[in-house]
Amino acid sequence: MPRKKKIWYPGAMYHIMCRGNHRQNIFWDDADRQFYLMTLLQVKQLYPFFLYSYCLMDNHVHLQVETTDFEISKIMQRINKAYAVYFNEKYNFVGHLFQGRFQWELIDKDSYNLELSRYIHLNPVRAEIIKDPLDYHWSSYSAYILGTQENLVDTTKILEYFSEPKREKYKRFVEGNEVPGTDKLLLSP
Template sequence: MARKLRIWYTGAIYHVMCRGNRKKDIFLDSEDYQVYLKIVKKVKEELDFDIYSYCLMTNHVHLAIGTKDDDIGNIMKKINMLYSIYFNRKYDLIGHLFQGRYRSELIQEDKYILEVSRYIHLNPLRANMVTNAQDYKWSSYSTYLGLSKEKIINTERILSYFGEINARKSYKVFIDNGIR
């Protein structure tokens, strides 16, 4: 049976999820997380797109991606292929790293991009990996709070919904309200 075609157009935004095959870990040490982010940065330089938020969990990844001239399929194929090659070489493995192709949901409303960003940033907290979402090292949340600088994240779009004055603080309140 043929796979359902994904809707794509210039400017489309997606919530993308990639899970390890058989729910196995896809990140085994800090270097793996770092390499994944370097791969995203490299692919971002080759295929122009925006990353609005991300969270790298031990056995899956969440990304909010805004496309430009390349469709989401090309972007994710390249990211997942390069990371799979790295991972399999490092750990002397063969076969699929990811469980099928990535999942994606088209984000068509401003309200939904905010909810996706909150969901992504609260993922480690809800998984009881940290007691404060900003403490999770492999998420873009600390960039939104201004606690770290990162070159792959575009915070402008999401922070613009919170006005120019105290946007970061307002975003934190928005995230904290999602905990309750």
């Protein structure tokens, strides 16, 4: 079966998911997760893109990405290859680390963009790893709530959907299932 042709144009936004081959873990310890985040930052500097949210689970990764001048395939190939080389050398692993290439969905609506951010940040809660998404150290949720990771995660686009106080309203949206208003996707005060 032929691969689905990736749609790309400058400014294209994607939900990217990379899963371990046979659903095996791709992160075995915190150093692995740190290396993956460092790889994201290095590739972001080499092939500029916006990273709006991420979550590193044991056997898969979710990324919410907007491209600028480079195709998503080039960006993801660089990220996955660098991480696979690191992993294979560290654990003397042979074979494919990732299940195929990466899965992707084009984000073509503001409502999907916003809902995806919530979905990614609640992934460890739904997996029953933690109860409060802020307690999960391997997602971008703290960038939204506490203003951390500014060099890696760009929170501006997602927070623009909310009126002031933006961070508090985003937190209520993610954790409390509040639905943004229909006019400009702004939460009512």
